[in-house]
Amino acid sequence: MSGAEKIAVRVTEVTPLNELVTRFRFEPVAGGLLPTFSGGAHTVVEMADGDITRLNPYSLMSDPFDQSAYTISVRRDDAGRGGSLFMHEKVKVGDEMVISNPVNLFSLDLRAKKHLMIAGGIGITPFLAQIKQLDRAHGNWELHYSCRSEALGSYVDYLTSTHPNDVNVYYDDQDQAIDLETLLDGQPLGTHIYVCGPKGMINWVRGKAEALGWPREAVHYEEFLAPQPGKPFEVKLAVSNKVVQVGEHESLLEAIERAGVDAPYLCRGGACGMCETRVIDYAGNFIHRDHWLEDDEHASGEKIMPCVSRFEGKTLVLDR
Amino acid sequence: MTIQFNDETFREDYSFRNSQRAIDRFPFPFDKDSYMYAVNMEQHRGGPADSVYEKRFDVDEHYVSEMRDRAMVLADDPLRCQSLPHMTLAGWDLLELIMVSKSEDYPDLFELHRDGDEWHWVNKPMGIDDTFTFMDETTLPYGPMEYITRQTQGDFCVLDQRDDNLWMDAGMVTTQADWSLDFDIGMNFFEWHAPVPLAHEKGIFVRALKFLLNIQQGAPARRLNWTMTVNPLLDTSPENYHKWGIQKTTLTPENIGAKQHLRVELQTFFRLPRSNALVFPIRCYLIAFQDIVSVPKWGRRLHRVIRDLPEELATYKGFIDNRPMMLDFLSAYDDGLPTSNGVWPEKDSEPPLKT
Numbered sequence A: 001m002s003g004a005e006k007i008a009v010r011v012t013e014v015t016p017l018n019e020l021v022t023r024f025r026f027e028p029v030a031g032g033l034l035p036t037f038s039g040g041a042h043t044v045v046e047m048a049d050g051d052i053t054r055l056n057p058y059s060l061m062s063d064p065f066d067q068s069a070y071t072i073s074v075r076r077d078d079a080g081r082g083g084s085l086f087m088h089e090k091v092k093v094g095d096e097m098v099i100s101n102p103v104n105l106f107s108l109d110l111r112a113k114k115h116l117m118i119a120g121g122i123g124i125t126p127f128l129a130q131i132k133q134l135d136r137a138h139g140n141w142e143l144h145y146s147c148r149s150e151a152l153g154s155y156v157d158y159l160t161s162t163h164p165n166d167v168n169v170y171y172d173d174q175d176q177a178i179d180l181e182t183l184l185d186g187q188p189l190g191t192h193i194y195v196c197g198p199k200g201m202i203n204w205v206r207g208k209a210e211a212l213g214w215p216r217e218a219v220h221y222e223e224f225l226a227p228q229p230g231k232p233f234e235v236k237l238a239v240s241n242k243v244v245q246v247g248e249h250e251s252l253l254e255a256i257e258r259a260g261v262d263a264p265y266l267c268r269g270g271a272c273g274m275c276e277t278r279v280i281d282y283a284g285n286f287i288h289r290d291h292w293l294e295d296d297e298h299a300s301g302e303k304i305m306p307c308v309s310r311f312e313g314k315t316l317v318l319d320r
Numbered sequence B: 001m002t003i004q005f006n007d008e009t010f011r012e013d014y015s016f017r018n019s020q021r022a023i024d025r026f027p028f029p030f031d032k033d034s035y036m037y038a039v040n041m042e043q044h045r046g047g048p049a050d051s052v053y054e055k056r057f058d059v060d061e062h063y064v065s066e067m068r069d070r071a072m073v074l075a076d077d078p079l080r081c082q083s084l085p086h087m088t089l090a091g092w093d094l095l096e097l098i099m100v101s102k103s104e105d106y107p108d109l110f111e112l113h114r115d116g117d118e119w120h121w122v123n124k125p126m127g128i129d130d131t132f133t134f135m136d137e138t139t140l141p142y143g144p145m146e147y148i149t150r151q152t153q154g155d156f157c158v159l160d161q162r163d164d165n166l167w168m169d170a171g172m173v174t175t176q177a178d179w180s181l182d183f184d185i186g187m188n189f190f191e192w193h194a195p196v197p198l199a200h201e202k203g204i205f206v207r208a209l210k211f212l213l214n215i216q217q218g219a220p221a222r223r224l225n226w227t228m229t230v231n232p233l234l235d236t237s238p239e240n241y242h243k244w245g246i247q248k249t250t251l252t253p254e255n256i257g258a259k260q261h262l263r264v265e266l267q268t269f270f271r272l273p274r275s276n277a278l279v280f281p282i283r284c285y286l287i288a289f290q291d292i293v294s295v296p297k298w299g300r301r302l303h304r305v306i307r308d309l310p311e312e313l314a315t316y317k318g319f320i321d322n323r324p325m326m327l328d329f330l331s332a333y334d335d336g337l338p339t340s341n342g343v344w345p346e347k348d349s350e351p352p353l354k355t
Helices: A083-090 A121-136 A156-162 A180-185 A199-211 A252-258 A295-300 B020-024 B063-076 B085-105 B144-149 B204-213 B238-250 B296-308 B311-316 B323-331
Strands: A006-016 A021-028 A041-049 A052-059 A070-075 A096-100 A114-120 A141-147 A167-171 A191-196 A219-222 A233-237 A242-246 A277-287 A310-318 B081-083 B110-115 B118-123 B128-133 B155-162 B165-172 B221-230 B260-271 B278-288
Touching: A021 A083, A041 A070, A041 A083, A041 A121, A052 A070, A052 A083, A052 A121, A052 A252, A070 A083, A070 A121, A114 A121, A114 A199, A121 A141, A121 A191, A141 A156, A156 A167, A180 A199, A191 A199, A199 A219, A233 A252, A242 A252, A252 A310, B081 B085, B081 B144, B085 B110, B085 B144, B085 B155, B085 B165, B085 B278, B144 B155, B144 B165, B165 B204, B221 B238, B296 B323
Parallel strands: A114 A141, A114 A191, A141 A167, A191 A219, A233 A310
Antiparallel strands: A006 A021, A006 A096, A021 A070, A041 A052, A041 A096, A233 A242, A277 A310, B081 B165, B110 B118, B118 B128, B155 B165, B155 B278, B221 B260, B260 B278
């Protein structure tokens, strides 16, 4: 929701971990304590990048009970629209930024007898917070973490030194792979699976779990879609009576906000459903990228998720 | 303003009364002259000074007596308070939320001193002064949810959020409008709302659930609901229907003004940070018909709402048999003049009753 409270923070540490990933530490500008959160939560970071305000979600990876600071890790995406590049190239220690209150779309199921975590690459970050939460409650967990190479294995050393018996690491460049079928087959009743990583990995784990008869509600996954660049297009906002040009490197939601129209949002990654917007009229093709709307809703031409989806064509009129 | 706590009962001799101040701040639920279900949510971040919306957890003159009534209900029926094993973390979240809110909002009544996990809680109206270790259940006389909700007006449903749904997995429910925690425990949002008429067809619950799933930390919400209760009973539970249901037949044209109460629920919704659960406090306010009609706008409006309410709703809310007698009473306070929009009493601008 666009009306939710924001938190003004100062960047107190910028720590490059490897060629691709840098960690940022945020402390409240006003002093005092940040809200606690639950493992798996993310925050939306506002980036004032020239004329454009970008809002990107990043998983909180610090101890959920530590109210002195939040930390996030950002993987540089050279082909993306520039949010991660902004974080890597522009953000310095001492900068003030604005972040959202924590939001959790990847919560632990606290009924689970065991939490089986499967991470790929930068998908490790929510698990770092969940592990801290579970350790405090003496929870039963096990992590399987797949990285491209030792050089790109963010937090591998930390994880294997603090939890040598619970952490299993696999390096692609050494032809190591998770033996998923055996792993899933050997789990005790009441185990929940959590997977965070690239789309291919999420689909692989969900598909295998389904084939092995795992209950749907015992398989949890989180994939943030970064909005993708695309051809510029024009949108008419019927309620506010404005015509807005959506730029190549701008999302539809960002363009609506730039026009001064208050639109609801939460995750900005196509997952939560908050920004769902009714289409009043269109002539052209939708490029739906969310995983909130059902296939028939995508086909209907009646709804769009402006945080990640785009449009190509002559006319698009939205109820906004 | 210092609160004078009443010494009153919600059973047997029913000595419950609203002071003039309590009448003036009563959360009258009708913003126009008719009523139909709506999601009607708004942000719960303050309200007009001294209104029930001003503080996160309103404390009023009935506090001490309501807590005494709750203790009696629990002594008779411990199952009014239940928490499934995975909800303990949410219980600590709730304890923290209430202690922090009350000590900040009512510093003359409540104090919270924290030194790391060592907490010191002072509740002056109830004479409680406890130290305990946060997140260590063995240092409290009850579980964290039960401990703090024995000291806080209103029922509390603590809802687990998973699988795109909300689950009634913990609660303290002793002042309810005819529903049972013991029956609903473990149910999801659609299951526990199944008995409500008309609202399903209107898609109300699908929209309401979507709204609730997205409630964020730091952005609580609220809405009002209402029903009718004969005698100022807090505990109108199905478990005790044999005791209170029969009282609906004791209304007469002579006693209805004093006996018939409008029951309003101030429902609030807070995201709990550590557990990602949602807490749903349901705070019950009671007001006698004779006190409502002392406000001319409310008297006119209540008559029109009750007169025009669909039969299904009057049946569901349990007053279909008494509706004719209510209307006989209320019609004397409806002179047909127009009413202003909104729920506020507008005693200075609204004309007095034409007689």
